[in-house]
Every structure is written in C-alpha cells, then in structure tokens.
Amino acid sequence: MNIYLVCNAGMSTSILVRRMQEAAANQKLDHVEIEAFSVEILDEKADMADIVLLGPQIRHMLGDVRKLVAGRCPVELIDMKDYGTINGQKVLEKALKLIN
Template sequence: MNIYLVCNAGMSTSILVKKMQEAAEKKGLADTNIEAFSVEVLDERVDTADVVLLGPQIRHMVEDVKKVVGGKCPVDVIDMRDYGMIRGDKVLEKALKLSEG
C-alpha cells in the first residue's frame, strides 16, 4: 500500500511520515509505503497511490488534488490536531479506513 502525504514543500510532513511508519510497523504493516512530497509532484506519482492525504495547510486545494487523482484512490485532508500533534497512529488509521472504502 502506498500512502502519500502532500503538502507545500514536503518538509513539514516528513516527521509525521516517520511516526506513521513506526505505527505501521507496530501493526505489522511492514509492506506499507508512506511518503511525503510537494503537491507539484503528485501528478508524477498518482498512478501508484492507494491513499492521498493533504496537509491541513493546503486543505483549500483538495478539489484540485481530487481532479489530479481522477478517482484512482481516496483523497482527504489530515486532521489539523493530528497533524499538529504529530499523531502518526491516528493519521495511519485514517489512511487505512479510507483505503477500505
């Protein structure tokens, strides 16, 4: 499974990615790939995405991102509190629920 976190520069979400990876390992989900990158790169990566989560700072771009994704996978915005508190386990849970449909 590929979970992509999209933000302005890809920097601020890198810490969250690390926490999500730790949470995935604890759940025995070693095959889960979690990456962060800027929204400009999404069109190059969309074909391999299973879930796309936007950083709350670019929540205004959710409709544009959905157009880029074109229904290939779920798209949602990371909860501002979970993002701010770097709750990797909560964000991972959200991604897993979204992937289940």
C-alpha cells in the same frame, strides 16, 4: 500499499511520516509504504497511490488534487489536530480505514 502525504514543500509532513512508519512497523504492516512530498510532484506519483492525504496548510487545494487523482484513490485532508500533534498512529488508522 502506498500512502502519500502532500504539502507545500514536502518538508512539514516528514516528521508525521516517520511517526506513521513507526506505527505501521509496530503493527507489522510491512506492505505499507508512506511517503511525503510537495503537491507539485503528485502528478508523477498519483498512479501509484492507494490514498493521498493533504496537509491542512493546503486544504484549499483539495478540489484540484481530487481532479488530478481522478477517482483512482481517496483524497482526504489530514485532521488539523492530528497533524499538529504529529499523531502518526491516528493518521495511519484513518488512511487504512479509507483505503478499505
């Protein structure tokens, strides 16, 4: 299962990814891969995504990203509070709920 976090440069989400990976490991979710990268790289990876989560700083690109993904998987915004507090557990829970 591939959870992709997308932001402007792929840097600001890296700490959140680590927290999400820790939460997944604690839950023994070995089948979950979590990765962050810039929105420019998404077109190369969209076919492998089970969900795409956008950082709040690029919320204005939500419609464009949904068009790019073309319904192959859910595309949602990361909650600003969860992003700001780097709540990996909560973002992971949201992603898994949206996938299922």
